[in-house]
Amino acid sequence: MEEKDSSVKILFRFFSTVLNESTVETLWATVINSEEGLYKLDNIPFYASVSCGDIVLAAFDESENMLVYKETIIHSGNSTIQVILNDKSFIINDLRDLFNALGCESEKFNADYFVMEIPAALDYNPIRERLLELEENNIITYAEPNLSKNHWY
Known part of the structure; x- marks a missing residue:
């Protein structure tokens, strides 16, 4: 099931070497296939080690009440x-x-x-x-x- 026109926010949790601390960042993404948890990142991250255009796997996390990044599936080359x-x-x-x-x-x-x-x-x-x-x-x-x-x- 493709849902290409909808945008969602994905939460990234990681240790930032720039800030030298654990941090969170949310990025906009276009839904590729929500059933499979696939999303295409739509903006340039300030701290997360991903790039705009990457296809990522994310899952809804009850404690965060939003989608949370799991892994990068396809690198955009950016x-x-x-x-x-x-x-x-x-x-x-x-x-x-x-x-x-x-x-x-x-x-x-x-x-x-x-x-x-x-x-x-x-x-x-x-x-x-x-x-x-x-x-x-x-x-x-x-x-x-x-x-x-x-x-x-």
Whole structure:
């Protein structure tokens, strides 16, 4: 039974290396098949080690009163990069615009932190070069919590 037009929220519980603590995050997903517990993630996660477009298995948890992530079934091929702004003289939206021009959508969490998606078909090398340059100049610190195989270097 396919239910492609409905959106749901899925709860992720995990230890965040960025926050250095156990945390929760909810992500929007499109229902692929609710009977089988299959959902396609619709947004870029701030902390969870998954990517937009991944197909995940989730089950309803009575104690949480919502769907809870169990495992990733099919990786989308997209990668998720976390970026922390170190140099407060830079405006985070300017950095987001820079990476958007390279083909990467992003979501801002606050004035010092955003996440971006590297689409599966995009060459990661020029993006990674820019990330490394910014990090070497102590403008940012970045992490690759969910780097797809096609973006490995």
